Amino acid sequence: MARPGAVPAEDVAALVEHAGAVLPSPRRRAMRAGEVLVEEGAPAGSLFVVMRGAVEVGRRGADGSLRVVARIDAGGVFGEMSLVSGSPRLATVAAVEDGELLELGRAELDAIALQRPAVADVVRRLYGERLLANVLRASPLLEGLTDERRRALVELVHVETYEPGSVIVPQGAHPKAFYVLLRGRCDVAHAAEGEPEQSHPPLHEGDVFGEIALLQGGPTTARVRAATRCVVLALQGEWFDELLLRDPATRGGIYDLAARRLERTRNLVAREELDRGLV
Numbered sequence: 250m251a252r253p254g255a256v257p258a259e260d261v262a263a264l265v266e267h268a269g270a271v272l273p274s275p276r277r278r279a280m281r282a283g284e285v286l287v288e289e290g291a292p293a294g295s296l297f298v299v300m301r302g303a304v305e306v307g308r309r310g311a312d313g314s315l316r317v318v319a320r321i322d323a324g325g326v327f328g329e330m331s332l333v334s335g336s337p338r339l340a341t342v343a344a345v346e347d348g349e350l351l352e353l354g355r356a357e358l359d360a361i362a363l364q365r366p367a368v369a370d371v372v373r374r375l376y377g378e379r380l381l382a383n384v385l386r387a388s389p390l391l392e393g394l395t396d397e398r399r400r401a402l403v404e405l406v407h408v409e410t411y412e413p414g415s416v417i418v419p420q421g422a423h424p425k426a427f428y429v430l431l432r433g434r435c436d437v438a439h440a441a442e443g444e445p446e447q448s449h450p451p452l453h454e455g456d457v458f459g460e461i462a463l464l465q466g467g468p469t470t471a472r473v474r475a476a477t478r479c480v481v482l483a484l485q486g487e488w489f490d491e492l493l494l495r496d497p498a499t500r501g502g503i504y505d506l507a508a509r510r511l512e513r514t515r516n517l518v519a520r521e522e523l524d525r526g527l528v
Contacts, residue, residue, distance in 0.1 A: 257378075260371045261324055265298055267365040268353060276352040280304070280344040287342040290478065293331030295354045296372075299323050302348015307341045311434075315341060318386075323348070326375055330383070333376040334408035336480050339383070339432055377403040384482060387455040388429050390506070393498035401492055406482040411475040418473040424462030426483040427493070430454055433479030439471045439514055449513065451476065461507050463489045470514055 268275045280286060280302060287297075289309055299321055306319040306327065318340070321327055331338050332355060353361075362369045381403050385392055394402065408431075411417055417428065420440060430452050437449035437458070449471060452458060462469040463486050484492070494500045 257374070258324055260374055261298060261326055264326075264353075264368065264371050264375075265300075265351060267361050267368050267371075268351065268357070271361045271364050272357060276354075276357075278350050278352055280348050280350055282344050282346055284344045285341060286344060286350070287328060287338050287340070289338055289341045291338045293328065293336070293338055295352045296326060296328040296332050296358075296375075297342075298351040298353070299325045299327075300349040300351055302344060302346040304342050305345050307343065309341065320345070329372060329375045330379045330408075333372065334380075336408050336410045337478065339480060380406070380408075380482075383431060384429060387431050388457055389455070390457060390502045391429075391493075391499060393502075394493075394496055398492055398496055402484070405488050405492065406484050409481050409483050411479045411481070413475055413477055415475045415479075416472060417475060417479070417481065418459060418469050418471075420470065420472040421468045424459060424467075424469055424486055426485050427459045427463060427489045428457060428473075428484075429482040430456045430458070431480045431482055433475060433477045435479060436474050436476045437471050438474075446472070449510075457503075457506070460489075460503050461510060464503070464507055470511075 277300065282302075286304060289307075301323055303320060303322045304325075304327065305317045306321065307315040307317045309315055321342075327342050328338075330336075358368065358372060377400075381399055384402065384406070385399075391402070406429075409417075411433075417435065420438075432454060434454075435452040435456075435458070437452060438446035439449060440446040452473065458473055459469070493503065
């Protein structure tokens with residue numbers, strides 16, 4: 250099974266070659282060891298090819314500390330996922346060695362693709378590899394998918410961004426999608442009819458949600474709201490059964506998770522009924 254996130258060297262070489270052939274003066278910029286090149290949460294405007302040197306990719310934890318999750322050496326690429334999806338930057342990238350970057354913005358990539366249509370396919374492959382790596386790093390539930398199903402997942406999921414306070418899934422709604430929380434934290438609550446909301450444990454990066462309503466074919470059983478800025482991957486409901494439930498290992502994990510959550514909801518409802526009986 251191929252290593253998720255591995256960027257094909259031939260794709261990077263093709264991107265650099267096409268940029269040099271089409272653009273009058275491709276943007277090259279020097280980087281110095283210790284320089285922060287991309288900040289997590291910032292808007293995305295470019296992707297970068299590491300021509301010389303090396304960078305480290307870091308993620309900020311809840312306490313604000315930076316944890317290094319990857320190193321990208323010369324010949325690697327970063328920034329393509331946020332550029333393609335339109336989401337905020339998903340990580341902080343800093344130089345660990347002096348070197349040089351090739352920077353390509355959306356307008357430049359469009360200009361290259363007009364003359365060299367193959368570039369659009371190269372960028373999509375780079376994006377797909379990074380997206381797959383992010384999905385599998387975030388959610389162990391999906392690690393058992395075959396290569397074929399992994400590739401299909403990358404083609405079918407959508408990246409969605411929600412600001413703090415935005416409701417991602419309202420309680421009682423028609424189920425639309427299965428979600429993987431890629432970045433951020435969500436609050437979850439359930440309300441029985443005529444009763445105040447009861448909180449469930451919050452969702453953190455790597456958690457999934459939306460599975461119960463899709464499995465039962467009924468309305469959503471809880472409200473999910475972004476507590477921080479959240480980036481989620483959404484797999485539309487019609488593909489949930491085809492892609493995930495037909496994979497035995499993944500199906501088992503989803504069933505177990507749904508059963509635990511349904512039991513928790515039943516316990517909350519039972520406590521509410523007991524409380525009403527004691528009043």
